[in-house]
Each structure stands twice: as C-alpha cells, then as structure tokens.
Amino acid sequence: xxxxxxxxxxxPQAFFPLAGRLIPYFAILxxxxxxxxxxxxxxxxxxxxxxxxxxxxxxxxxxxxxMSMFLYVVMALWGALGFVLNTRLSGMMASSIAPTGAxxxxxxxxxxxxxxxxxxxxxxxxxxxxxxxxxxxxxYVGFIALKASIDDPRRADRAxxxxxxxGVVNVPIIYFSVQWWNTLHQGASVSLTRSPSMATTMLWGMxxxxxAAWMYSIAVCLARVRLIIREREREMAWMRELGQ
Amino acid sequence: MNWGSLQAFLDMGGYGLxxxxxxxxxxxxxxxxxxxxxxxxxxxxxxxxxxxx
Numbered sequence: 172x173x174x175x176x177x178x179x180x181x182x183p184q185a186f187f188p189l190a191g192r193l194i195p196y197f198a199i200l201x202x203x204x205x206x207x208x209x210x211x212x213x214x215x216x217x218x219x220x221x222x223x224x225x226x227x228x229x230x231x232x233x234x235x236x237x238m239s240m241f242l243y244v245v246m247a248l249w250g251a252l253g254f255v256l257n258t259r260l261s262g263m264m265a266s267s268i269a270p271t272g273a274x275x276x277x278x279x280x281x282x283x284x285x286x287x288x289x290x291x292x293x294x295x296x297x298x299x300x301x302x303x304x305x306x307x308x309x310x311y312v313g314f315i316a317l318k319a320s321i322d323d324p325r326r327a328d329r330a331x332x333x334x335x336x337x338g339v340v341n342v343p344i345i346y347f348s349v350q351w352w353n354t355l356h357q358g359a360s361v362s363l364t365r366s367p368s369m370a371t372t373m374l375w376g377m378x379x380x381x382x383a384a385w386m387y388s389i390a391v392c393l394a395r396v397r398l399i400i401r402e403r404e405r406e407m408a409w410m411r412e413l414g415q
Numbered sequence: 416m417n418w419g420s421l422q423a424f425l426d427m428g429g430y431g432l433x434x435x436x437x438x439x440x441x442x443x444x445x446x447x448x449x450x451x452x453x454x455x456x457x458x459x460x461x462x463x464x465x466x467x468x
Contacts, residue, residue: 224428
C-alpha cells in the first residue's frame, strides 16, 4: 500500500520539519504580493469619482474581511477533523489559526470604521453585516480563551472544536447579511456571476492584497503550529532527538 | 501616477487620517503578531537550554 503518502504528515513529527521548510516561501510570496498590490492600489488605480481617495481603504478592508471568514471556516474544519479522526495535529492547527483569524477580523472592523466615518458619516452602526462581523471577533476570542482555560490539551481541543463548529453558522450570516437584511453596508463588490463593478486595476489591487493575506496567514499559522507542537510534545522522544 | 508630490500622497485628498489610520494600524497588528511569535519561540528556546543544562 503505497498510497496516502500525505497522511504521513498528519503526524506532528513529520509535519514539523515540513512546515519549517515551507514558511520562507509563503513569507516571501506574501511580501512580494503585498508590495505589488499596494503599488497597484496607490499608484495605478484611479481616484474613485464618488469617494475620492477614501476608497483606497478597500485594498485592506475587503481582503481582511474575506480572510476573517475563510480562516474561521478552516479553523472549524480542523476542529471537525480532530473530532472525527482524533488526530493530535488537528487541534493544534485549529489553535494556530485562531489568533490570525482574530487579527484579520479586527483589521476588517477597524478599517471599516475608518471607512464608514467619511463615507457614511458614522464609525459604527448596529447593522447586520457589522454586528455579525463583531460576533466573529468574539467567537475567535472565545475560542482562544476557552482553550486557554482547559489544562488538558486534548480536552481543550475537543471543547474548542465544539465552539468553532457551533460558531461556523455565523459565517454565512456575515456573508449573506447584505442580501437578507437592509444594511448600510454595500453588497458584494466581486461576484463570480457578474462582471466586476469596479475598475480593473482596483480589482487587481484587491485580489493581489487578498492573495498576500492568504500567504501571510499560511506562513504565520505554520510558524505558530510549530511552536504549539514544540510546547506540547516537548517531552516526547522525537522532539528530544531533534534538540527542540 | 496619481500623486504630484509627497504631500499630496500623504494628504490622500483630505482623507489621509482615515487611509493612513487604516494602513498604519493594520501594519502595527502584523508587527505585533510577528513579535509575539518570536517572543514565544524565544521562551521555548530558553526552556530548552534550562532542561539541557
């Protein structure tokens, strides 16, 4: 049975060195993509005829908001996988994602407030999109706090997985909130079925920044999962042999 | 090229505070996350040398 070679990497001792080798590539890609995205966003994309230069917040806001939702789904999937397969690595992966997810959620909310003030005239409204995104931040923080409060790591993993899976219903609520309710927040700027409603250079700037956010997230989460592995498996023979 | 001068670039058509407030805080968040990761790694390194000695 030669297949399932990739399953080997479900074991922390195999995944640990692989993750270490991958980090520099993702980090470099993140920097290059972000520089290209920022160049397009600030120097190539034209001024918006309605919002003037304030719209340039979009190059941060939309990628951060996408990432905040996407990372939550990935975190919940790792939680579910850990529940079903009872693998050690799954819970560690979920833990490694949470702080970065919270970071992007905070950036989405912060840049949204700074964008809302000049365009809507207010920093914050309790509308469906904004409120559900704030709940997402609380879910991330709750997940981190819950895991930190349980001493046994395997039990913490299971409790965290339950919270992450229950909270995942919030993600479609965020995404569709602008359709389901009357909100101040505008609808989706990018859709697979319609042609984009913005200038091509704006769109490309945003997509490059989104890719940069992906690469950054992968690099940082891999780095964090390595630290979690080191913390949890310190006493294990393979860690001692590695000198970690 | 959108900007005639550095001043115009920083001013962002009067929205400088909002635009740079967004990018500045986001950059700060990224720096904090990277510093926190590094500190966590240092802590582990420290514990390692303790157990080794």
